Amino acid sequence: MNRDEVILQKMQNELSLKQLQLTSLLNLTQAINDNLPQDVLFNMYKSFLTWELSIEKLVLFVKDDKNWVQAVSHNLDEKHALEQLPPLFLKYTRLHTTKKSDPLILQEFEFIIPVYHKSIPIAYSLVSGINKGNDVYNNIQLITSITNIVAVAIENKRLVRQQIIQEKEWELAREVTSMLIPDKMPQGSKFALANVYRPHYKVGGDYIDYLWFSETQLCFCIADVSGKGIAAAMIMANFQALVQNLAQQYKDLETLVMVLNRAVLRITKGEKYLTFFIAVADLEKAKLYYVNAGHIPPVLYRKGSITDLKATTTIIGHFEDLPDNHEGELDLTPGSLLLAFTDGLTDVKNRGGHQFSSEMIRDFVAAHHADPPQAICHDIMDEVLDFGKKTELPDDIAIMSFKFMGE
Numbered sequence: 001m002n003r004d005e006v007i008l009q010k011m012q013n014e015l016s017l018k019q020l021q022l023t024s025l026l027n028l029t030q031a032i033n034d035n036l037p038q039d040v041l042f043n044m045y046k047s048f049l050t051w052e053l054s055i056e057k058l059v060l061f062v063k064d065d066k067n068w069v070q071a072v073s074h075n076l077d078e079k080h081a082l083e084q085l086p087p088l089f090l091k092y093t094r095l096h097t098t099k100k101s102d103p104l105i106l107q108e109f110e111f112i113i114p115v116y117h118k119s120i121p122i123a124y125s126l127v128s129g130i131n132k133g134n135d136v137y138n139n140i141q142l143i144t145s146i147t148n149i150v151a152v153a154i155e156n157k158r159l160v161r162q163q164i165i166q167e168k169e170w171e172l173a174r175e176v177t178s179m180l181i182p183d184k185m186p187q188g189s190k191f192a193l194a195n196v197y198r199p200h201y202k203v204g205g206d207y208i209d210y211l212w213f214s215e216t217q218l219c220f221c222i223a224d225v226s227g228k229g230i231a232a233a234m235i236m237a238n239f240q241a242l243v244q245n246l247a248q249q250y251k252d253l254e255t256l257v258m259v260l261n262r263a264v265l266r267i268t269k270g271e272k273y274l275t276f277f278i279a280v281a282d283l284e285k286a287k288l289y290y291v292n293a294g295h296i297p298p299v300l301y302r303k304g305s306i307t308d309l310k311a312t313t314t315i316i317g318h319f320e321d322l323p324d325n326h327e328g329e330l331d332l333t334p335g336s337l338l339l340a341f342t343d344g345l346t347d348v349k350n351r352g353g354h355q356f357s358s359e360m361i362r363d364f365v366a367a368h369h370a371d372p373p374q375a376i377c378h379d380i381m382d383e384v385l386d387f388g389k390k391t392e393l394p395d396d397i398a399i400m401s402f403k404f405m406g407e
Helices: 003-033 038-052 082-089 136-178 229-249 253-268 358-368 373-387
Strands: 057-064 067-074 111-117 120-128 191-198 206-212 217-225 274-282 287-293 299-302 305-308 328-331 336-341 397-404
Touching: 038 057, 038 067, 038 136, 057 082, 057 136, 067 082, 082 120, 111 136, 120 136, 191 206, 191 217, 191 373, 206 229, 206 397, 217 229, 217 397, 229 253, 229 274, 253 274, 253 287, 274 397, 299 358, 305 358, 336 358, 336 373, 358 373, 373 397
Parallel strands: none
Antiparallel strands: 057 067, 057 120, 111 120, 191 397, 206 217, 217 274, 274 287, 287 328, 299 305, 299 336, 336 397
């Protein structure tokens, strides 16, 4: 075989190899498009590097949530303490050729190939035995490209799994949230109770409820938990269960709030807290008893005047003991109206940066005190949304109104 024939044969061999590599790359891409399991992708990656590129030694690490996981390995001795590798290779943000100054365990490999996705490392491939000569650079580039393709595909699968889990959690939390706000509130010849609610996200942490202490004693409450989203909804769901159960045992509001505080503190370890307003309307005696645990003061219209029902103790779930915990008491006269709300109402700002103030709420109550409670709730919600139009709501908004008609 003369020199020209040797060169031609070499070129044909190289072309065949390139075609084979291209076919393998296309097969891998098709597998990704077909959404095949990640184990299949890892096996194809290993086969491509060890068979098509004749890589002698290989280990691939991928990021799984917070941890680095060995996904592929080839021709490694049992003595390799692979769990020691991640802290050593994470400092490399570009292709690294190992040197004698590197840790001994890294010197077992020739190249460290990092893969980044949106400035975040998602994979590292450590290889040895890349063909030397003119093709070494091309082979490294090819390994880098295929590692990138596989790593990004695996990362996308991880993100999809995470999204599915989050969607399931959000769906559960949405169901929980829907149970925190009654669809229908009670009303009778002497009273009417109403509410309206608008969550900040699809999941909120505000709570409104009622229960009967007796045929003539109606208990109602409103609460707001610190934080937002799923965690807030779950905490409030626990709180709802506590209120529903403990209120049947402790109908004295001071004692009830004290017991609720200790129960919430035990659950949240003081990391979350709630503001809470609870009242009992004695329809026969025309009395209102209440405890305000750090909640934004409800507004009471009575006999032509406006009163804020200020705090009678501090927030729930943050302190072992509640200071100055006491029950407020006042007379209900025909036409008395109470409007309670969470601080999402007063957090709303207009485009000029001005808040929907407590003074605006008092003015609204004074102007609409003769309206039915349900209309009052919806009208003030409409007013605040119009006030803050073209701005994002900063928090959930829950509104509850109670009206005493008397005889």
